[in-house]
Amino acid sequence: MTSVLPNQKDMGSGTYTFSSHPRVVQNRRKYRGVEPLMFEETYNYGNIMYDPRVVRGNTYAQHMLPLSAQPDPVEIQRNQEARRRALAKKRAKELLRPRTPEAVEGRKHIHVQTELYLEELSDRIEEKDMECQTDAFLDRPPTPLFIPAKTGADVATQILEGELFDFDLEVKPILEVLVGKTIEQALLEVKEEEELANLRAQQRAFEELRNAELAEAQRLEEQERRHREEKDRRKQQQREMLLKEKETAEKVAARAFAQQYLTDLIPSVFSSLRDSGYFYDPLERDVETELMPWLMDEVEKTLEKNDLGRTMLDILIRDVVEKRIDDFRNLELKGPASPDI
Secondary structure, X not given: OOEEOOOOHHHOOOOOEEOOOOOOOOOOOOOOOOHHHHOOOOOOOOOHHXXXXXXXXXXXXXXXXXXXXXXXXXXXXXXHHHHHHHHHHHHHHHXXXXXXXXXXXXOOOOOXXXXXXXXXXXXXXXXXXXXXXXXXXXXXXXXXXXXXXXXXXOOOXXXXXXXXXXXXXXXXXXXXXXXXXXXXXXXXXHHHHHHHHHHHHHHHHHHHHHHHHHHHHHHHHHHHHHXXXXXXXXXXXXXXXXXXXXXXXXXXXXHHHHHHHOOOHHHHHHHXXXXXXXXXOXXXXXXXXXXXXXXXXXXXXXXXXXXXXXXXXXXXXXXXXXXXXXXXXXXXXXXXXXXXX
């Protein structure tokens, strides 16, 4: 199965084509004999996922033991249980071991020596001062050029033409596949977004239609409610009108009966009321009920003002008299006045 680079016309599409269609590889024998020449060999195609000859996983560290050398499953399970118990004991010891609390902010823990016996640190070189008398300074010779000593062995490698990896040439098909897949995924995402936008538009249209139908239903219910209330109000008005007509008819009948009954009774009643004193003189009644109470109130207010004036005058006189009495007492306590006064 060989790959072919796309031509210049297919550069925009970014597809990766093959020269031949994929096919199943035939199971061939390792050594050819005479039989395949005489008649055609038949092959059995199967799934390699279930083929016991196919090794799965890491093939470098996998050791296939023969059936006779394989360990006993009971022994393996016993070893696993022992290993699990050892790990559990180790983990329990780690949990029960006292630990150092976490360092405060801005500090960190370091390893220090906490043994009972001190250990001498010998990584520091001992030093001491020495002195000597030297001659006068001489002219310093020029410093020779430093040339490091040659170490190791020289190794050379010969690279022929075409052995190195040409990045621009090798990465082109991979880059085209990546770009094609990216563009394809982008187109799929754009189509999905358009489909989602169409679904949202359909949902909005459906919601608007549903809201319009709901508003229409509410309007019809409100109209039915108003009609029902108007009908009940008209019935109530009709009942009230019939009741008023009945009461009016009864009142007219009662008035006619009372007028007929009281025709001869009114003169006698008025005369008896006049004799009993129920009819009075309006002027006299006005004088008794309006003038006399007002006059008495005014007289009472005038008398109260006179009494208040007399009371205030008596209080002033009493205060003046008490003040003079206190002044005379103070003069008597001080003694006779001096002749200069």
